[in-house]
């Protein structure tokens with residue numbers, strides 16, 4: 001893996017960064033996504049020097065330039081560890097919905113009485129688990145890789161662009177753009193809810209293309225019209241509860257709908 | 266123009282002859298919506314029975330067959346720091362569009378003005394357009410169709426043959442040699458006086474069925490005057506900036522180009538993607554400045570391009586009144602209502 005001979009692209013030497021992967025409170029599915037595609041894995045690994053990747057290797061190093069951080073932050077110990085990573089890394093990338101917005105984990109923040117919820121789940125067993133936070137609520141984030149799980153293509157593209165010095169661009173438009181490109185029949189036609197009109201594209205309309213409404217895992221598109229989205233859901237007969245459950249699921253929309261937090265419990 | 270009439274069962278024969286050696290694209294039923302109504306789409310067909318000639322309007326136009334949503338303009342192979350570029354116009358064989366409604370034929374005619382007959386024709390479009398054989402088919406106006414207001418309810422050119430259902434028989438207008446030669450393989454006759462009368466009756470009945478209208482009188486001028494009108498803000502507040510209107514529109518042709526490099530660094534490509542002026546990314550330029558960061562200004566520009574800019578350049582609007590954009594817009598933003606509101610008679614008052 002540690003081949004360090006300088007490669008070039010069109011005569012220009014490639015930048016081969018030392019990268020590290022870290023997981024916090026998450027399912028580690030995002031990291032597995034990266035290992036998933038065997039056909040491109042070797043090419044991917046030749047563009048970077050991986051110095052820390054628990055899912056794939058045992059050696060560790062604290063000397064890295066880019067830290068890919070997966071997971072949300074829930075404990076004091078995690079906060080300390082994250083701050084240390086921030087100090088070591090030149091670039092910190094929040095990877096996946098948990099790191100970007102708290103992800104599914106942040107649903108627990110909805111409970112008004114977390115202590116009783118904890119008792120319900122863990123009984124008297126002591127667990128160190130506080131409110132769920134996105135990475136950027138604890139340290140500065142330079143790059144966000146959206147999705148639950150992330151799309152491997154997108155990570156590959158980001159790493160490639162770092163290597164060849166091309167700017168990293170993610171869509172600002174919503175999932176509907178990709179859904180139409182994929183020629184899907186709109187789920188609202190079937191009477192099913194979908195957050196495609198307000199969710200940032202980049203997943204190639206993964207869910208609608210498989211006839212499932214979008215749950216907003218990639219968070220809001222830019223200049224999103226949440227008020228109109230909610231009106232449309234309402235007009236299509238979906239209850240307030242259904243709408244809020246969907247919008248709250250991955251945490252991406254919370255900053256746009258703050259006053260409603262904590263109704264549950 | 267040559268006219269013929271033929272018995273209905275001859276149409277299958279014509280299809281079989283055409284599809285024997287050619288790729289045929291026609292309207293089919295793509296599914297059923299929540300209320301059990303069919304949803305139509307253009308698709309490759311092999312069996313005549315799969316075609317739905319009585320289809321209302323397809324959700325998406327046939328646009329992707331000549332302006333694909335995504336298309337490689339060039340691909341590059343890279344070896345030892347040298348590169349080689351290849352260009353393909355991405356059409357393997359001629360194809361037949363079987364059952365295009367007048368609005369969609371007129372949409373092609375409008376696109377031709379920009380992409381074929383302008384100073385810089387677009388070869389990717391031209392290659393497909395020149396390899397297309399078009400069989401038009403008459404339609405039943407739907408409540409959202411306002412093609413008549415846009416002068417796009419009948420097609421005068423832009424097709425090879427156009428078929429009208431006279432009830433018992435089909436009436437066909439023939440515009441090209443190719444169409445004439447194909448029709449020699451089936452039994453047709455010279456239409457008689459009765460057929461002419463029947464044709465005119467069918468057309469008159471169809472004209473009665475238009476219920477949606479847009480007043481286009483002086484529209485380009487009015488739009489000029491109402492550039493700062495509050496109505497744009499009203500529609501902008503509803504718009505989701507989702508781009509669906511442009512994606513379902515048979516005449517929207519704006520695009521973006523993206524360059525990507527393969528992960529193995531051995532290849533690269535330049536890809537064209539159809540865009541929508543309603544989405545945030547479209548008005549953004551290098552360096553991050555956005556010329557139209559507000560939704561209402563972007564929505565407005567879509568209308569200005571279609572009903573003002575294009576009119577000034579080509580003396581016709583870039584809208585055929587197919588109603589698709591309004592039908593697909595989840596925020597229920599329709600051309601007749603937007604235009605009416607700009608003219609001062611809309612629902613936002």
Ligand code: SF4
Pocket residue numbers: 175176177179180184185186187188194195196197205208213214
């Ligand atoms: S299914 Fe969802 S993403 Fe697709 S067009 Fe409809 S609302 Fe948009």
Ligand code: SF4
Pocket residue numbers: 147148175199200203204205206207208213214215216217218219
């Ligand atoms: S469609 Fe929505 S929920 Fe599904 S992967 Fe894309 S952004 Fe996530």
Ligand code: SF4
Pocket residue numbers: 503504505506507508509510511543564590593594595596597598
């Ligand atoms: S389809 Fe409707 S909501 Fe979407 S961009 Fe067009 S006008 Fe706006």
Ligand code: SF4
Pocket residue numbers: 510513514515516517571583584585586587588589590591600
């Ligand atoms: S603007 Fe709307 S009505 Fe006009 S051609 Fe496009 S989709 Fe059809």
